[in-house]
Amino acid sequence: MSKSVFEKIIAREIPADIVYEDDLVLAFRDIHPQAPVHILIIPKKPVVRIGLAGPEDQALLGHLLLKAPEVARRAGVAESGYRLVFNNGRDAGEAVPHLHCHLLGGRALAWPPG
Numbered sequence: 001m002s003k004s005v006f007e008k009i010i011a012r013e014i015p016a017d018i019v020y021e022d023d024l025v026l027a028f029r030d031i032h033p034q035a036p037v038h039i040l041i042i043p044k045k046p047v048v049r050i051g052l053a054g055p056e057d058q059a060l061l062g063h064l065l066l067k068a069p070e071v072a073r074r075a076g077v078a079e080s081g082y083r084l085v086f087n088n089g090r091d092a093g094e095a096v097p098h099l100h101c102h103l104l105g106g107r108a109l110a111w112p113p114g
Helices: 005-010 055-075
Strands: 018-021 025-029 037-043 082-086 101-105
Touching: 005 025, 005 037, 018 055, 025 055, 037 055, 055 082, 055 101
Parallel strands: none
Antiparallel strands: 018 025, 025 037, 037 101, 082 101
């Protein structure tokens, strides 16, 4: 099975503008930003999507969510506000089969989205 684009970024086979990294997660700027700040936060462990995560992924998912405020702070949007989005499946806009959280900010975000 071939690697996803995110696995290639984790392995440094594809360049990315990395803004945060630790042993469990990697955060980098989206190449097609939908807001002035658009960062993807991904687990290094390949989990296809949030709907396929299992009980064994609980600590990893919690870690990813708890790192989002630090990524937002580093990106300068922690105080003004930001949105976290997980897409699950084709109809939700999922384009890469590797769980990822979109951190969006840098402007007022409309509600409802989509």
